[in-house]
Structure formats: C-alpha cells, structure tokens
Amino acid sequence: xxxxRKDIFADERDDNLKEIGKPTQRQDMLGHxxxxxxxxxxxxxxxxxxxxxxxxxxxHARLRRIDTSEAERAQGVRRIIRGADVxxxxxxxxxxxxxxKDDEPSLAVDKVRYKGEPIVxxxxxSEREAFExxxxxxxxxxxxxxxxxxxxxxxxxxPVVNEVYPRNTFTYHETYDRQQLRFGDADRxxxxxxxxxxxxxQMSPIEHAPTETNGSIAAPDTNGRYIVYTSTQALFFxxxxxxxxxxxxxxxxxxxxxxxxxGFGGKVDTLTEPLCILGAMLTGRPVRYVFGREEEMQYxxxxxxxxxxxxxxxxxxxxxVARNIRAYFDSGAYTRLSSYAAVKCAAHLPGPYTxxxxxxxVYCVFTNRTPATAMRGFGxxxxxxxxxxxxxxxxxxxxxxxxxxxxxxxxxxxxxxAHRRExxxxxxxxxxxxxxxxxxxxxxxxxxxxxxxxxxxGARAAIPATPPESHAPVAAPSQQRTxxxxxxxxxxxxxxxxxxxxxxxxxxxxxxxxxxxxxxxVFGTRRR
Amino acid sequence: xxxxxxxxxxxxxxxxxxxxxxxxxxxGGGTLVMRALNEGDISISTIVRASDHALSRIEAxxxxxxxxxxVTFARILxxxxxxxxxxxxxxxxxxxxxxxxxxxxNLFAPNPYGDFTVALLALDAMVSVQGGLGSRDIPIEEFLxxxxxxxxxxxxxxxxxxxGQTDAFRYRKIARIKPKGGSVITLAAHLPVNGNRIVxxxxxxxxxxxTQIRARAAERALEGRSLDAATISxxxxxxxxxxxxxxxxxxxxxxxxxxxxxxxRRLLSGQE
Numbered sequence: 147x148x149x150x151r152k153d154i155f156a157d158e159r160d161d162n163l164k165e166i167g168k169p170t171q172r173q174d175m176l177g178h179x180x181x182x183x184x185x186x187x188x189x190x191x192x193x194x195x196x197x198x199x200x201x202x203x204x205x206h207a208r209l210r211r212i213d214t215s216e217a218e219r220a221q222g223v224r225r226i227i228r229g230a231d232v233x234x235x236x237x238x239x240x241x242x243x244x245x246x247k248d249d250e251p252s253l254a255v256d257k258v259r260y261k262g263e264p265i266v267x268x269x270x271x272s273e274r275e276a277f278e279x280x281x282x283x284x285x286x287x288x289x290x291x292x293x294x295x296x297x298x299x300x301x302x303x304x305p306v307v308n309e310v311y312p313r314n315t316f317t318y319h320e321t322y323d324r325q326q327l328r329f330g331d332a333d334r335x336x337x338x339x340x341x342x343x344x345x346x347x348q349m350s351p352i353e354h355a356p357t358e359t360n361g362s363i364a365a366p367d368t369n370g371r372y373i374v375y376t377s378t379q380a381l382f383f384x385x386x387x388x389x390x391x392x393x394x395x396x397x398x399x400x401x402x403x404x405x406x407x408x409g410f411g412g413k414v415d416t417l418t419e420p421l422c423i424l425g426a427m428l429t430g431r432p433v434r435y436v437f438g439r440e441e442e443m444q445y446x447x448x449x450x451x452x453x454x455x456x457x458x459x460x461x462x463x464x465x466x467v468a469r470n471i472r473a474y475f476d477s478g479a480y481t482r483l484s485s486y487a488a489v490k491c492a493a494h495l496p497g498p499y500t501x502x503x504x505x506x507x508v509y510c511v512f513t514n515r516t517p518a519t520a521m522r523g524f525g526x527x528x529x530x531x532x533x534x535x536x537x538x539x540x541x542x543x544x545x546x547x548x549x550x551x552x553x554x555x556x557x558x559x560x561x562x563x564a565h566r567r568e569x570x571x572x573x574x575x576x577x578x579x580x581x582x583x584x585x586x587x588x589x590x591x592x593x594x595x596x597x598x599x600x601x602x603x604g605a606r607a608a609i610p611a612t613p614p615e616s617h618a619p620v621a622a623p624s625q626q627r628t629x630x631x632x633x634x635x636x637x638x639x640x641x642x643x644x645x646x647x648x649x650x651x652x653x654x655x656x657x658x659x660x661x662x663x664x665x666x667x668v669f670g671t672r673r674r
Numbered sequence: 675x676x677x678x679x680x681x682x683x684x685x686x687x688x689x690x691x692x693x694x695x696x697x698x699x700x701x702g703g704g705t706l707v708m709r710a711l712n713e714g715d716i717s718i719s720t721i722v723r724a725s726d727h728a729l730s731r732i733e734a735x736x737x738x739x740x741x742x743x744x745v746t747f748a749r750i751l752x753x754x755x756x757x758x759x760x761x762x763x764x765x766x767x768x769x770x771x772x773x774x775x776x777x778x779x780n781l782f783a784p785n786p787y788g789d790f791t792v793a794l795l796a797l798d799a800m801v802s803v804q805g806g807l808g809s810r811d812i813p814i815e816e817f818l819x820x821x822x823x824x825x826x827x828x829x830x831x832x833x834x835x836x837x838g839q840t841d842a843f844r845y846r847k848i849a850r851i852k853p854k855g856g857s858v859i860t861l862a863a864h865l866p867v868n869g870n871r872i873v874x875x876x877x878x879x880x881x882x883x884x885t886q887i888r889a890r891a892a893e894r895a896l897e898g899r900s901l902d903a904a905t906i907s908x909x910x911x912x913x914x915x916x917x918x919x920x921x922x923x924x925x926x927x928x929x930x931x932x933x934x935x936x937x938x939r940r941l942l943s944g945q946e
Binding site (some may be wrong): 280 | 677
C-alpha cells in the first residue's frame with residue numbers, strides 16, 4: 147500500500163500538484179485488459195515474406211568462406227542477404243549522440259565475435275522454408291582464441307575481440323581506457339584506517355525474457371517509403387539507427403510501435419528492424435523478422451555481468467574514510483550501451499555516502515560473449531548491490547547496527563560529493579529511519595534524531611587534496627593480433643562502409659542527414 | 675517442404691503412419707513438438723494425431739491403474755483415485771502446460787523435463803506401445819533405455835500398481851523457480867514395507883543421466899531393511915552411484931552429484 151510521508155520535508159514540497167500523489171488511469175490499460183492492444187505481430191500482410199538469420203556457431207572465428215549457393219536454390223527462398231548488401235554495415239547505437247565508434251556489423255563479414263552473431267539473412271515465403279534454407283548455408287570457420295573473462299581480456303596477449311577497440315576496452319574521449327574518479331588520497335587513508343575490507347562481487351548476465359520476443363514487420367509504402375511495425379521500446383532511436391544503417395533519410399520510414407510486449411531495456415538495440423526493412427527493399431514485399439524464444443534467450447542482449455572490487459577503510463567509530471572501487475563491465479563483443487553504463491556507474495560512486503577519499507576505476511570490457519545492453523538501472527544496480535553488501539559487512543566489522551552505520555555515513559545537504567558537486571536534497575537518512583520504523587528495527591535515539599538537513603557542509607564541504615597522477619601515455623596495444631586486426635594506430639575514422647548493395651538498389655533519395663556537431667556534458671563534442 | 679498434419683481416428687492407423695515416416699512425430703499436447711517446430715526443427719515434416727478415445731481413458735478403480743497416453747496432467751489432478759500421482763503431476767509446468775501436456779509425451783521429454791516419468795519409473799510402470807507389428811507392453815526402464823529408437827512407435831497407455839500404503843510412494847522435485855521451474859534434480863521412491871522391512875525398493879532419479887534412471891545402489895542399501903537413520907544414511911551415501919548427470923543452466927553435473935544424496939535423505943526421512 148502506497149503511503150506518502152508528507153511530514154518529512156513538508157516545507158520543501160508543493161502539495162498542489164496535479165498528477166503526483168494522485169491516482170491516474172494508464173492510457174494503455176483498457177487495451178491490455180480487454181486484449182485489444184495492437185502489437186507489431188498482429189499485422190499479417192498479404193504476400194508477407196519471412197526473414198531468418200544464419201547465426202555463428204563459434205564464439206570467435208574468422209569467416210573463410212560463406213557458401214549460399216545451395217540455399218539460394220532452396221524452395222521458397224526469395225533473397226539471401228549478406229554483409230555486402232547492407233549499405234552501412236557498421237554501426238554503434240550511441241553514434242546517434244556521437245558517443246563511441248562504429249563497431250558492430252548488421253551481418254558479420256570478416257569474422258564473428260560471439261556465438262550466435264548473424265552472418266547471412268534469408269528471406270523466404272515461409273518461416274519453415276527459411277529454416278530449411280538456413281540448413282543449406284555452408285560456412286567455413288577458422289576458430290580463433292576466445293576470451294570470456296573481463297580481467298583475462300585486459301591481460302597482455304589476450305585475443306583482440308573487436309579490432310575497433312584493440313585493447314578490449316571502450317575508449318572514452320578518444321583517449322582513456324576507463325572512467326576514472328579521484329577524490330582525496332584513498333591510498334593514504336587506507337593505510338591509516340583502523341580496518342580495511344576488500345571484497346569481490348561478481349554478477350551474472352540477466353535476460354529480460356520479454357513475453358513478446360524482439361521483432362518487426364516492414365512493408366513497402368507509397369512514394370518509396372516503408373511502413374514498419376516494430377516491438378522497439380525506443381521508436382525514434384530505432385528510426386534513426388535504421389536510417390543510418392540503410393543510408394536513407396529517416397523520413398523514408400513510418401514506424402508504428404508503442405505497444406511493447408515487455409522491454410525492460412532489451413528492445414532498444416534495434417536488432418531486427420534494419421534487416422527487416424532491407425529485406426522489404428530488396429524484395430519489394432512485406433517482410434517479417436521475429437526472434438524465436440531460443441534466439442531471444444541465447445542471443446538477445448542481456449544485462450551485462452559486472453565484476454566489482456571494493457576496498458574500504460573504516461575507523462572504529464564507524465566512519466568510512468576511504469573507498470577504492472574497481473569495476474569491469476562485460477560488454478560482450480560489441481559496445482551497444484555498456485559504455486554508457488560505465489559512465490553512469492562512475493557517476494554513482496561511492497554511493498549515497500560522504501566518504502572523504504574515493505578512488506574509482508570503471509572499465510567497459512569486450513569479451514566473446516553475447517553483447518550486453520540496457521536493463522533497468524544498468525550501471526548502477528549491480529554497483530549498489532555490491533556497495534550495500536559491503537556496508538553490511540563493514541557494519542559487522544566495526545560492531546555497529548547496519549541501519550545506524552548507514553545513517554552515520556549518509557551524505558547530507560551541503561556535503562561535497564566525490565564529483566565535486568555539492569549534495570542537495572539528500573534524503574538517505576530519512577529513508578533509513580522510515581525503513582527501520584516500518585520494519586520495527588530498533589535504532590538509537592541519537593540516530594532517530596539525525597537529519598539530512600543538519601550537520602552537513604562545513605568541513606564536509608571541502609574538496610580534499612587529491613594527489614596528481616602521472617598519466618602514462620596510452621601504450622600501443624600489446625595483445626596478440628590476427629591478420630584481421632586493423633593497424634593499431636589511433637585511427638579515429640570509422641572504416642569505409644562496404645560497397646553498396648547489388649541490384650535492386652534500395653531507394654536513396656537524398657543525402658543522409660547525419661554529421662551534425664552535437665554537445666553532451668557527459669560525452670563532449672564530437673563530429674561524426 | 676511444408677509440414678503436413680495427418681489425423682487418424684484409430685491409434686493403429688496413427689502408429690502405422692508414424693512407423694512408415696522417419697520425419698513424422700506424434701503430437702499429443704504439443705508442448706514439446708510445437709515448441710520444436712516454432713524454433714525451426716526441420717527434422718519434423720509430418721505431424722500425426724489420433725482422435726482415438728482409448729488414448730484419453732483412465733482406469734483407476736482397481737489396484738492397478740491404466741492411464742491413456744493422451745491424458746493430461748490437469749486430468750490426473752482432477753482424478754481422486756490418482757491421488758498418489760498428484761504431486762508429480764502438479765510439479766510440471768504451469769496450468770497452461772498441465773492443461774495440454776500428456777503422460778505419453780512426458781515419456782519423451784528431455785532434461786530438465788520429464789518429471790512425471792521419474793514417478794512412473796519408481797512405480798515400475800508398464801508402457802503399452804503400438805508399433806508397425808502390433809502392440810506390446812514394455813517395462814518402463816527398458817522403454818527409457820531404448821527411447822531414442824521409439825520414435826516410430828506410438829505409446830498407447832501406461833499402467834502401474836497403486837502403492838499399498840500412502841507413504842510408500844514419495845516424490846520430490848528440486849527446482850530453482852517455484853512452481854514452474856525446470857528440474858535441477860527429481861527424485862521418486864517406492865518403498866513397500868512388509869513387517870517393518872522394505873521389500874522391492876525402487877528409487878528413480880531425473881536429470882541425473884541422459885534419461886530418467888534408477889538409483890540401484892541406493893535401492894540395495896534400503897532393500898530388506900527398516901527405514902531407520904542408518905539405512906537412510908547408507909542410501910543417501912550411495913545415491914550418486916551409477917549416475918551420469920550433465921551440466922545445464924540450472925545446475926552443473928558436480929552440483930547435481932553433491933545434492934542428490936542430501937535430497938534423498940530428506941525424501942526418505944520425510945523432511946520438508
């Protein structure tokens with residue numbers, strides 16, 4: 147039961163809000179409870195073809211030869227799509243906000259980097275005929291050394307997963323291999339702390355497991371446009387991603403979505419739409435591309451696994467004086483959104499606590515695992531799990547009640563956060579107090595009287611002296627190289643797109659509308 | 675090649691269609707076959723169905739029960755005379771799967787499924803099958819050992835003796851997700867007692883080998899003894915003997931070997 151504690155921070159809140167705190171009818175609820183909400187897959191169009199992809203059976207392999215000749219002759223096959231048919235066969239999702247280098251093909255060309263990577267798409271009259279044609283595609287793989295562990299991927303000599311990032315780490319601001327946070331002198335504070343506790347936390351990938359699997363239906367419309375019914379949870383993001391990959395202006399598409407049969411972050415990757423539309427362009431027929439359940443579970447992107455090390459210095463009275471965090475985000479073989487997760491994670495350190503010495507290193511690491519993506523609070527959820535486990539262990543170590551321990555270390559209004567911004571509107575102390583009250587968990591009177599608005603600032607607002615770090619120049623990658631790696635120079639240009647598709651050429655009325663200079667406070671300015 | 679659906683009124687005709695076509699599969703409730711088709715299994719080109727009422731018959735009034743292969747788990751749960759099979763029936767899937775899934779199909783369900791078959795193996799059931807050459811009864815253990823070769827035959831029914839005492843038959847499914855998860859391991863025990871001694875002990879395990887198997891070493895530890903702490907310990911210690919579990923997302927082979935004795939001990943000592 148929802149309970150609004152209006153007694154807390156009563157003077158800071160306007161109670162005459164129109165929506166907040168008042169019940170409201172969800173606009174899609176009537177359709178859901180009456181079973182009339184339209185989903186993308188409710189559109190059975192006349193003459194619709196079905197697209198299925200041939201997926202890699204290896205986690206890391208060079209593609210020596212792809213033989214589709216027998217599949218082309220198979221019954222019901224209308225078109226085989228290969229990497230060379232994709233107008234811009236290299237993309238990264240966040241290129242739309244000028245963040246990161248294009249690193250992922252729609253269909254693999256020279257090598258595959260994870261098990262299940264799409265290599266060839268088959269458009270056929272029925273799903274069955276597409277499946278039968280898939281069985282006739284012959285692919286000659288040359289297996290390459292694999293790496294599945296984030297720390298192994300950073301060791302010298304590790305296999306290079308993705309040649310766009312030859313050191314197996316995402317490159318921030320075109321220079322840095324990590325997100326880094328330095329506040330005070332954590333090493334010195336750890337040396338003088340009464341207790342030091344270092345722990346390792348390992349998460350697992352988590353699949354979103356939506357009821358409706360990823361999918362879309364694309365159909366030729368009038369005036370050279372395409373209508374696209376899609377399950378995407380990021381409709382305009384998907385429009386622009388498709389416009390880039392297919393090298394047409396985004397007004398070529400009329401995307402219809404909005405009803406998502408379960409997304410949770412797993413439907414932002416725009417995995418089906420580009421190939422689906424390309425299939426419609428190449429055949430002139432409506433095309434449907436839907437993941438099967440096993441595809442969704444095995445090759446649909448999960449929440450990435452993180453490995454987190456936390457080393458804390460705590461005094462006998464319960465004050466945390468230093469927190470050193472190293473986190474590795476397993477991005478899988480391609481960036482998708484994990485680069486952004488690491489930014490969010492670094493921005494969250496050291497949790498909602500005032501700690502005078504913080505040292506954080508957050509890496510986005512490439513491995514030969516299924517690419518990870520967004521999922522509900524990604525970047526923060528796992529780190530919070532680790533931090534709060536650590537808080538319980540620290541409380542136990544110094545013999546304090548875990549609730550009181552959190553109140554003691556909680557940030558308060560006026561404190562300086564590790565990012566050198568003043569903490570405002572803090573409310574952790576009140577949250578813990580109410581949680582303790584609801585759980586009938588006894589906390590001492592002095593902790594019940596503490597407030598986020600008292601005793602903050604002052605000395606706690608100071609920015610401590612932070613020792614400068616000598617920035618070693620970024621060394622040339624020392625990893626084992628394959629003949630397919632690009633030269634290790636810091637090339638900032640994406641490789642040239644593969645040649646345009648053979649006949650029939652998809653319509654390309656105007657020059658693409660990309661290339662504007664944009665600015666982001668997080669990512670900086672960059673021209674694509 | 676499109677998938678052909680062939681429906682027959684007699685199970686004999688259906689069996690003949692199955693045995694004459696290697697790409698034919700019998701469709702009972704569809705919880706396995708339709709999943710395979712939807713996921714692109716092109717080894718299936720013909721679906722065979724039979725509307726024979728004998729396949730959905732339950733005879734449970736006497737001491738020996740016969741259950742048609744097409745009987746669903748929902749129907750078993752609705753049958754008071756089959757109370758001893760309610761626990762295994764309820765452990766399968768959710769209501770939708772129990773409404774469609776059948777006893778006959780469960781005999782072919784690969785790991786981590788096939789829990790009902792574990793119960794039937796402990797109960798020493800007979801499987802009645804119809805092949806190209808007519809019908810015959812096969813002990814379930816023999817049936818499971820040759821399961822890969824049974825695709826050309828049609829299961830008509832299963833039959834077994836009702837347990838004499840209600841606590842003589844025990845069943846336990848270990849799953850990570852309750853109530854609908856796949857099996858980490860599944861255990862069933864039939865322990866008929868004659869004058870305080872166990873006579874004819876049968877322990878069956880699921881997910882401990884490619885098919886459901888008997889824990890013969892544990893059975894030997896129980897045979898002829900009373901169910902006391904020492905006997906239970908001996909059986910638990912022998913539980914993993916002769917098993918060959920595999921790794922899957924629900925658990926590793928090592929983990930399965932480690933826990934099978936623990937859960938057998940709990941099953942035999944009546945612990946929750």
